Amino acid sequence: MSKCYAVASGKGGVGKSVITANLASALTGSGSRVLIIDADIGLRSQDVMLGLENRIVYDLIDVSTGECRPDQAILPCETNPLLHLLPAAQFDRAKALDPKKLARIIHSLRSSYDYIFIDCPAGIERGLRNVLNAGVDEILLIVSPDDVSLRSAERTVQVIDAKKGPRPLLIVNRLDGELIRNGEMITAQTASQVLDLGLLGAIPEDPVVYRSVLRHDLFVHYDCEARNAVMRISSRIQGHNLPVAVYGERKHSFFRRRMKENRRLKEVTPIDNY
Ligand SMILES: Nc1ncnc2c1ncn2[C@@H]1O[C@H](COP(=O)(O)OP(=O)(O)O)[C@@H](O)[C@H]1O
Ligand SMILES: [Mg+2]
Numbered sequence: 001m002s003k004c005y006a007v008a009s010g011k012g013g014v015g016k017s018v019i020t021a022n023l024a025s026a027l028t029g030s031g032s033r034v035l036i037i038d039a040d041i042g043l044r045s046q047d048v049m050l051g052l053e054n055r056i057v058y059d060l061i062d063v064s065t066g067e068c069r070p071d072q073a074i075l076p077c078e079t080n081p082l083l084h085l086l087p088a089a090q091f092d093r094a095k096a097l098d099p100k101k102l103a104r105i106i107h108s109l110r111s112s113y114d115y116i117f118i119d120c121p122a123g124i125e126r127g128l129r130n131v132l133n134a135g136v137d138e139i140l141l142i143v144s145p146d147d148v149s150l151r152s153a154e155r156t157v158q159v160i161d162a163k164k165g166p167r168p169l170l171i172v173n174r175l176d177g178e179l180i181r182n183g184e185m186i187t188a189q190t191a192s193q194v195l196d197l198g199l200l201g202a203i204p205e206d207p208v209v210y211r212s213v214l215r216h217d218l219f220v221h222y223d224c225e226a227r228n229a230v231m232r233i234s235s236r237i238q239g240h241n242l243p244v245a246v247y248g249e250r251k252h253s254f255f256r257r258r259m260k261e262n263r264r265l266k267e268v269t270p271i272d273n274y
Pocket of ligand 2: 016017018040045
């Protein structure tokens with residue numbers, strides 16, 4: 001029987017989709033069968049991240065309306081037969097998806113997969129509520145370490161609580177060790193305390209992430225810091241007792257002090273003085 005995870009956030013652009021795709025791929029490394037359901041109706045992205053954008057025939061809405069069977073819409077990843085995608089519709093709206101039908105679709109697919117990840121739309125509107133109403137086992141809440149993201153995550157937790165959903169597990173993305181050492185950015189551990197959520201993982205800012213998105217590829221296919229972080233999260237999901245990585249530990253080496261000085265923000269003349 002599979003475990004079904006919703007991947008949610010408050011604000012958009014914090015890395016839900018890119019983490020979903022890469023974490024799902026990481027989990028196949030130990031032989032698990034993994035399905036991603038792209039529930040970001042109208043703003044699908046998983047097809048591009050997985051390089052499947054030219055292969056879509058049917059989508060989640062077609063399955064929910066009975067236009068086709070799930071197996072007609074689900075696409076195996078070309079380079080990874082254990083990773084499958086049920087794509088979102090490109091032009092529909094969230095209201096086109098009936099949560100009861102989504103629940104039935106998830107239920108019917110559980111026996112075929114070890115893990116199901118639902119990539120949710122950003123925000124606390126209908127798209128997220130649809131997924132919560134469909135019934136999921138766990139919620140991964142993705143935040144970036146800034147006040148806007150944390151505040152919107154707080155609102156999302158309130159909505160999840162009101163729907164009696166499971167207490168989300170936190171993943172803090174885009175951490176920058178230098179900014180943390182400078183005291184400009186909070187740590188993942190602080191974000192977890194602020195939100196009062198268990199910390200599942202921490203992922204650093206890494207240029208390879210965007211470069212992999214540009215290539216319609218996954219960053220776990222490249223040797224990089226973000227890959228190491230996602231592999232840790234994948235191990236923790238599989239029950240291995242690895243501690244969460246800490247970014248921004250204080251180390252007072254000469255070179256680090258120099259880097260810190262170089263990265264200080266320099267103020268410029270206010271614009272109305274020109
Ligand atoms: N750890 C990271 N390091 C660098 N860039 C990142 C990282 N995480 C996300 N990004 C960038 O943010 C963009 C938006 O991510 P995405 O997963 O589409 O956000 P969401 O699904 O939450 O709206 C990605 O295309 C990528 O360029
Ligand atoms: Mg997304």
